[in-house]
Amino acid sequence: SEELFTASYNQIKMNFHTMFRRLFGGGRGELRLMDPKNVLTSGIDILAQPPGKKLERISLLSGGERSLTAVALLFATYMVKPSPFCILDEIDAALDDANVGRFLGLLEEFSRDSQFIIITHNKKTVIGASALLGVTMEEPGISKVVTYRLSDAPSMPASAALS
Amino acid sequence: SEELFTASYNQIKMNFHTMFRRLFGGGRGELRLMDPKNVLTSGIDILAQPPGKKLERISLLSGGERSLTAVALLFATYMVKPSPFCILDEIDAALDDANVGRFLGLLEEFSRDSQFIIITHNKKTVIGASALLGVTMEEPGISKVVTYRLSDAPSMPASAALS
Amino acid sequence: VFLKSVELFGFKSFADKSKLMFSGGISALLGPNGCGKSNIVDSIKWVLGEQSSKTLRAGKMEDVIFNGTEMRKQLNIAEVSLVISNEEGYLPMDVSEIALKRRVYRSGESEYYINNVPVKLKDIRELFFDTGIGKSAYSILEQGKIDQILSHRPEDRRYIFEEAA
Amino acid sequence: VFLKSVELFGFKSFADKSKLMFSGGISALLGPNGCGKSNIVDSIKWVLGEQSSKTLRAGKMEDVIFNGTEMRKQLNIAEVSLVISNEEGYLPMDVSEIALKRRVYRSGESEYYINNVPVKLKDIRELFFDTGIGKSAYSILEQGKIDQILSHRPEDRRYIFEEAA
Numbered sequence: 001s002e003e004l005f006t007a008s009y010n011q012i013k014m015n016f017h018t019m020f021r022r023l024f025g026g027g028r029g030e031l032r033l034m035d036p037k038n039v040l041t042s043g044i045d046i047l048a049q050p051p052g053k054k055l056e057r058i059s060l061l062s063g064g065e066r067s068l069t070a071v072a073l074l075f076a077t078y079m080v081k082p083s084p085f086c087i088l089d090e091i092d093a094a095l096d097d098a099n100v101g102r103f104l105g106l107l108e109e110f111s112r113d114s115q116f117i118i119i120t121h122n123k124k125t126v127i128g129a130s131a132l133l134g135v136t137m138e139e140p141g142i143s144k145v146v147t148y149r150l151s152d153a154p155s156m157p158a159s160a161a162l163s
Numbered sequence: 164s165e166e167l168f169t170a171s172y173n174q175i176k177m178n179f180h181t182m183f184r185r186l187f188g189g190g191r192g193e194l195r196l197m198d199p200k201n202v203l204t205s206g207i208d209i210l211a212q213p214p215g216k217k218l219e220r221i222s223l224l225s226g227g228e229r230s231l232t233a234v235a236l237l238f239a240t241y242m243v244k245p246s247p248f249c250i251l252d253e254i255d256a257a258l259d260d261a262n263v264g265r266f267l268g269l270l271e272e273f274s275r276d277s278q279f280i281i282i283t284h285n286k287k288t289v290i291g292a293s294a295l296l297g298v299t300m301e302e303p304g305i306s307k308v309v310t311y312r313l314s315d316a317p318s319m320p321a322s323a324a325l326s
Numbered sequence: 327v328f329l330k331s332v333e334l335f336g337f338k339s340f341a342d343k344s345k346l347m348f349s350g351g352i353s354a355l356l357g358p359n360g361c362g363k364s365n366i367v368d369s370i371k372w373v374l375g376e377q378s379s380k381t382l383r384a385g386k387m388e389d390v391i392f393n394g395t396e397m398r399k400q401l402n403i404a405e406v407s408l409v410i411s412n413e414e415g416y417l418p419m420d421v422s423e424i425a426l427k428r429r430v431y432r433s434g435e436s437e438y439y440i441n442n443v444p445v446k447l448k449d450i451r452e453l454f455f456d457t458g459i460g461k462s463a464y465s466i467l468e469q470g471k472i473d474q475i476l477s478h479r480p481e482d483r484r485y486i487f488e489e490a491a
Numbered sequence: 492v493f494l495k496s497v498e499l500f501g502f503k504s505f506a507d508k509s510k511l512m513f514s515g516g517i518s519a520l521l522g523p524n525g526c527g528k529s530n531i532v533d534s535i536k537w538v539l540g541e542q543s544s545k546t547l548r549a550g551k552m553e554d555v556i557f558n559g560t561e562m563r564k565q566l567n568i569a570e571v572s573l574v575i576s577n578e579e580g581y582l583p584m585d586v587s588e589i590a591l592k593r594r595v596y597r598s599g600e601s602e603y604y605i606n607n608v609p610v611k612l613k614d615i616r617e618l619f620f621d622t623g624i625g626k627s628a629y630s631i632l633e634q635g636k637i638d639q640i641l642s643h644r645p646e647d648r649r650y651i652f653e654e655a656a
């Protein structure tokens with residue numbers, strides 16, 4: 001089991017760096033075992049170096065940089081063992097437009113192997129979706145589901161469904 | 164001091180209800196002393212009743228409802244003792260467009276007595292501002308300030324400054 | 327498609343029976359603040375066997391049952407059904423579709439069903455054993471919990487690596 | 492206008508001297524992720540006397556000093572000046588403008604100035620005593636910390652009421 005863990009750890013470590021560079025448009029993402037002698041019980045440190053900056057612990061990153069680093073780690077894991085489905089609840093709340101764009105680009109790629117359900121208030125994020133599901137509360141306090149299938153109703157732009 | 168505390172507590176309690184109704188378009192906001200016999204050491208419970216729903220503790224509210232309740236409490240306090248300045252760092256991140264609109268309406272009113280500095284990625288929030296300050300990192304890792312004074316450059320729409 | 331549909335009845339703000347059909351690829355879930363989007367995420371975690379009321383944003387487990395509005399009385403049962411496609415044989419059951427159902431009463435007692443057959447929680451656990459399905463920071467990133475996957479406590483992070491192993 | 496301007500030099504990502512002029516009413520602070528917006532908020536908390544490195548998102552207090560990039564060496568001093576208008580006599584000093592300055596060296600030692608006169612931290616504290624200026628959950632709501640004002644621990648909330656009293 002130690003070999004198994006180490007093999008997948010090294011794989012994720014490499015992937016994390018690749019995903020980090022794609023999401024940040026450069027820089028370096030690094031994982032480090034805090035106690036390399038005891039692989040099975042050691043903690044794992046996450047270090048991030050946005051382009052041009054110094055390598056630092058994730059606690060120094062900005063709100064948006066943390067979200068992007070979390071996404072990089074998630075996708076790095078999926079490259080080793082994709083989850084059949086993934087639910088992301090407003091993961092783009094702290095991201096600026098440029099980073100939303102890079103995130104969506106990667107999401108598109110990973111949606112070939114995994115099913116994604118994303119909750120967002122950001123019109124840009126919605127445009128990438130292949131199906132829209134609406135929840136309303138016309139009767140106060142009572143949730144109702146409204147389905148706008150994008151494939152069924154091409155005439156309705158995604159942003160219209162949002163308002 | 165007990166009278167002083169009770170007087171300002173009762174005042175804020177009333178204001179909280181008024182601000183809550185304005186931000187949620189109805190409903191009820193309530194403050195309760197957990198230990199009414201010991202006013203000076205008692206905790207204060209916050210209860211919220213979005214329109215049509217049941218009154219409940221704030222832990223049951225949604226992400227956006229919590230943000231809005233926090234804003235109601237902040238403005239309720241400012242009605243008793245306005246802070247000369249207030250910095251809000253991405254307080255609108257979880258809000259949908261309708262709630263951003265109601266928030267901005269109130270912010271506009273309170274900006275007559277207090278100076279506000281708001282950090283946001285939301286183009287709608289920027290439009291209400293009287294001055295725009297930009298921060299860039301053209302040289303990686305080095306922050307620089309760029310000032311676009313709205314009053315100096317009316318020709319530049321707020322959203323252009325955002326991209 | 328893996329998650330085919332979820333049906334909620336009496337779960338949190340879903341007083342009336344409501345069904346969502348998911349598609350492959352990316353499905354976006356939209357709606358105003360407080361309308362019930364994150365409640366749907368909670369319902370999926372719940373039917374997959376979640377036992378901690380705190381991660382469902384509830385005080386005690388009965389808090390997931392619809393507790394009424396100004397115009398409606400509270401209900402006494404909450405029920406969620408999740409239909410999963412097993413065409414690729416991801417789960418150790420020899421069927422192409424698996425319908426999970428969970429029901430809870432005000433008394434606090436939960437009932438679990440797989441394809442309409444009553445089962446125990448441990449059967450649900452065994453079905454998803456070691457797949458990571460429904461686990462936070464792997465297949466579900468809850469609202470405002472980005473830090474879960476980046477958590478300060480290193481031992482929280484090992485989870486990700488073991489999941490993949 | 493209350494806060495007239497803030498000038499940062501060597502504070503976090505502000506390696507070069509930078510000055511922001513604020514206006515009355517609402518000023519919006521814009522920029523991409525990681526460009527230094529929240530660092531400006533930290534600099535205002537810091538010059539107003541903040542002593543906890545944790546609420547400044549720093550490990551130890553020296554972490555607020557610019558620590559270099561791939562192209563630039565780290566600096567050894569951080570300095571922030573905040574100019575406050577006192578025309579309405581809000582603060583107990585008989586001047587129309589108050590310039591606060593704080594400086595920290597790698598050694599960890601802080602220096603404080605009011606209108607260029609060296610003072611102690613307790614003088615800064617006395618100047619703002621009981622005004623709530625610079626206090627979290629009253630005059631500053633940090634990023635992602637909405638819960639601070641709604642905090643679970645009731646005793647944290649009393650702060651708001653006493654501030655107003």
Ligand SMILES: Nc1ncnc2c1ncn2[C@@H]1O[C@H](COP(=O)(O)OP(=O)(O)OP(=O)(O)O)[C@@H](O)[C@H]1O
Pocket residue numbers: 141213216219223224225226227228257337338339340357358359360361362363364365366389390391392393394469
């Ligand atoms: N047991 C229950 N019965 C009735 N309503 C409930 C119950 N539990 C939670 N709710 C309601 O559900 C609402 C929260 O829903 P939810 O968190 O899903 O909103 P959301 O759509 O995610 O909103 P946001 O965009 O702000 O995140 C609350 O207003 C709460 O009153």
Ligand SMILES: Nc1ncnc2c1ncn2[C@@H]1O[C@H](COP(=O)(O)OP(=O)(O)OP(=O)(O)O)[C@@H](O)[C@H]1O
Pocket residue numbers: 050053056060061062063064065094304502503504505522523524525526527528529530531554555556557558559634
């Ligand atoms: N002492 C320091 N020296 C140099 N850079 C620093 C220092 N401390 C923090 N930083 C940098 O500042 C950046 C974070 O800036 P900040 O949190 O202000 O971003 P932001 O503009 O608020 O972004 P967001 O929109 O994502 O919230 C980090 O990338 C970090 O590397």
Ligand SMILES: [Mg+2]
Pocket residue numbers: 089225226227363364365469
């Ligand atoms: Mg939500």
Ligand SMILES: [Mg+2]
Pocket residue numbers: 062063064252528529634
């Ligand atoms: Mg920030």
